[in-house]
Amino acid sequence: MTPEILARITTARAARDLSDLARQAVATTAETASPTERIRKARELRQLANEIVDRVVLAEALAGASWEEITRALNRRDPDTVREEYKDAVTEWDAMPEGRKTSTAAGFEDLDAWYNRHREDHEPELSTPVADLLNRH
Structure with missing residues (x-):
């Protein structure tokens, strides 16, 4: 299994989370809460969204995308700065031992099941989107 695939699996997990x-934020809309608590919860959403961006960048870098393309997609200016920000993560994922790869990929079937439980009618009708990624390479 390639480091790129593992990065895409962890991206899918973060997207699910x-x-x-x-959904939990919507469910608690009418709850009484302090401004601090509402802001803290909103910040959690933003932090997780930023983590997803980082995982996507990692997967694209591992797949061989140029730093120029990644930099443009991030709406940034300096590819060297962006490359430096992600250099350690790319190196770590690229050198991941086989045992850790296996444990990182474990449970991917749960992502497929989650997708099927939550899929809306207008979304792609894929029964195994994560397993399909594993079969692609």
């Missing part, structure tokens, strides 16, 4: 957290 963000979706679940966002």
Whole structure:
């Protein structure tokens, strides 16, 4: 299994977690809470969204995307700065031992099941989107 695939699996997990957290935020809209608590919860959503961006960048870098393209997609200016920000993560994921790869990928079937439980009619009708990623490479 490639480091790119693992990064995409962890991106899918983070997206699932963000979706679940966002649904919880909607569910608690009418609850009485302090401004501090509401802001803290909103910051959790933003932090998780930023983590997803970082995981996508990591996966694209591991897949061979140029730093110029990644920099443009991030709406940033300096590819060297962006490369430096992600350099350690790319190196770490690229050198991940096989045992850790296996444990990182474990449970991907749960992501497919989650997607199928929450899929709306207008979304792609895929029964195994994460497993399909594993079969692609």
